[in-house]
Amino acid sequence: MVMATSLRRCGRRLVSSVFNNREFSTTCQGNKVIQQQHEQLQETGKSLNLCSAINQALHIALETDPRSYVFGEDVSFGGVFRCTTGLAEKFGKKRVFNTPLCEQGIVGFGIGLAAMDNRAIAEIQFADYIFPAFDQIVNEAAKFRYRSGNQFNCGGLTIRTPYGAVGHGGHYHSQSPEAFFCHVPGIKVVVPRSPREAKGLLLSCIRDTNPVIFFEPKWLYRLAVEEVPEHDYMLPLSEAEVIREGSDITLVGWGAQLSIMEQACFDAEKEGISCELIDLKTLIPWDKETVEASVRKTGKLLISHEAPVTGGFGAEISASIVERCFLRLEAPVARICGLDTPFPLVFEPFYVPTKNKIVDAIKATVNY
Template sequence: MTKMNMLQAINSALITAMTDDEKVMVFGEDVGHFGGVFRATSNLQQKFGKARCFNTPLTEQGIIGFANGLASHGSVPVAEIQFGDYIFPAFDQIVNETAKFRYRSGGQFTCGTLTIRTPYGGGIAGGLYHSQSPEAFFAHIPGMKVVIPRNPYQAKGLLLASIRDDNPVLFMEPKRLYRASVGEVPEEDYELPLGKAEVVKEGDHITLLAWGAQIEVIEKAAAMAEKDGISCEIIDLRSILPWDAETVCASVKKTGRLLVNHEAPQTGGFASEISATVQERCFLYLESPITRVCGLDTPYPLAHEKEYMPDHLKTYEAIKRCVNF
């Protein structure tokens, strides 16, 4: 085991995958000699050569179109979109080609070996064009997976599983954790299951559900609630598509309450899908309405970033309201 931050864990996963399979290649804007804007791909070009780690033109639609072609011909591309906010020019390629390639060909062709990496989320004073959380847009697309890690250990294991999965995967990295989150990570090869949530902490009175950087937020809120005698169960969803409804519903049936926290705006956020499913499956077990603590329905603000964030204080107040309903 070695202490790594999330960037180092991602870099380690890419080195492991590229060493294990010569068909794995990494590309995107400035990922080559420069190592990407966050340095996640540092030294890959020096180690594996320019044919396997290289820069692309500044065109997100072109990056994913190119990646689709590579994947459909047997390569294992790992395409980087520099910021999650920049992924929208590639939306047509992802929605209408990446996710549908296998289906529309009756299983004859596939883009299943494609992994798309992108940093997302706020907390770094990035303003409205470098802070968005677009995961819910992609959760609406059958034919691909959406995965989000919460710490370095999860990042390496989930990224290796994503690269090796038989389906295209959008791997979203919470950028405010890149250097802030440090933990023990195995140097060797390992994978973590996709589509399976993790119960981080068991509790009795309320289920707290989040993913990515918001896990730390709900952990802080839970610690505050524990002082009031409220026992919180904490679940990291890890995969947005497919999401592990069985684990979540089993927890809600035990605690009788659910709070979902995500950084994206509330309206149309993935918490809505979770709430609807849990209400359908657990209605008779619920002791209070399902609670959402989310970002505001505004463009992501620069000057008022702290007010926008669904932080531990907002979450703590929501926990009390839910338990005392």
Template sequence: GKDRVFNTPLCEQGIVGFGIGIAVTGATAIAEIQFADYIFPAFDQIVNEAAKYRYRSGDLFNCGNLTIRAPWGCVGHGALYHSQSPEAFFAHCPGIKVVIPRSPLQAKGLLLSCIEDKNPCIFFEPKILYRAAVEQVPVEPYNIPLSQAEVLQTGSDVTMVAWGTQVHVIKEVAAMAQEKLGVSCEVIDLRTILPWDTETVCKSVAKTGRLLISHEAPLTGGFASEISSTVQ
């Protein structure tokens, strides 16, 4: 009811700060930011409060019951304030988990896992999924493990890694590469950005010998650079 689900003033640091306070008491807190582009006013609350609370208190207190949801990525006519993909900013921060699903079916299982996880989580929801075709999602609760990438297609020539919307892009590219060039692509959905599944990715690259990463990001400092440097 209204005591558990309510609107707030349009103040991102207040929304997240309120969620932190609720989580510290032991209750489950889900804070929703209208767009990931507007999460930056809450950056201090997330990075210096939620993420570090357990460490700072010597594990006496924590914000593990906090999940932050935010629409993420580009979509038609989004312009500069409704098109950003800020996961790389938070990938530098120990103490939180960052998750990005590729589909409604994945979103439910991963979101429930975030809510049940004992660490504060940021759950970025690709905006394009809100306008995608309907997917059959089970009514009953189910979980998809965090920090576990999924191999969507096995291959032998090149490993292709993506997350969120770009997973659908590389699946199309993989099909074209096979049809037109005879190139066998292994397609991996990373799903969790922090902490990411290094074992699955490195095992695949050891097999194929090549790695291609596709993501929505500015030219410099994207999370793909972290993956490529780790693999090398």
């Protein structure tokens, strides 16, 4: 009832003339903004952790677009990870507000809000809790534009949710469900690796013309710290980044796994193995060209992610690269991933893909 009332109020506010002047980038305009801002990322900024970078991005989104709303369980007082701290106090509880404990309702409300040309930023408290909203995401949000023949869409919907290992989460607070949504045409899936990336990618997601699921690596909320530009900037979606160049083997990952893979690259280098490391950033649609170019150079590929190996997104990358680079591959594609079990509690160190597991796989693949 509270959500329905809020939705009606938002609908009435649509006719207000203030919204006719809002600054919202179309896909084309967004690309121009990204081009103009790309050089500015070299500026030194403020040292922030990933949680604070997310908070800063949400501040900017609410400040620059009066049709942006942030909502979810407990977000008005900062959320369980404190990513929304201070938003309700600054922008008011009509734009930043708590919802009932109902993920299907949260996403359903977000679809309706976005369908009325608003920027709906929904928070699912843990990625493990997203499954009750699966039908709304897969059968409604993803198909909204298609089924209406492009007359209507909910492209302003962004679903933020923390995913992955946290050290003590167990099987209900540590899952990485990104592969479920990568199977669905009509939505984008984005996973940042660091504070600077998180801010720029989140702002791009919020301003994108498609519904997006933005998975935030909760393990890095306070562990990852780097210089983050304080101004408003966007990073391109569906554009992978080669964060370390090499010649012997290509490594591909995303999110929290990138820091583990980078450590493995350093260890492999001590043994004379040159690793090229790629951050995919956007899983759907993913940057096949960058990965293909790297594999054509190195002849070998290793993929790593926290989700279980069977049916994980690493399998899609592997299949695509085999199709494109079959005659260039010098070894089978390696996958170092989570195990095909529920995420364990005390046995988490055995479940997650560690640096040593990746180093062993690098050696095995290079020496194949």
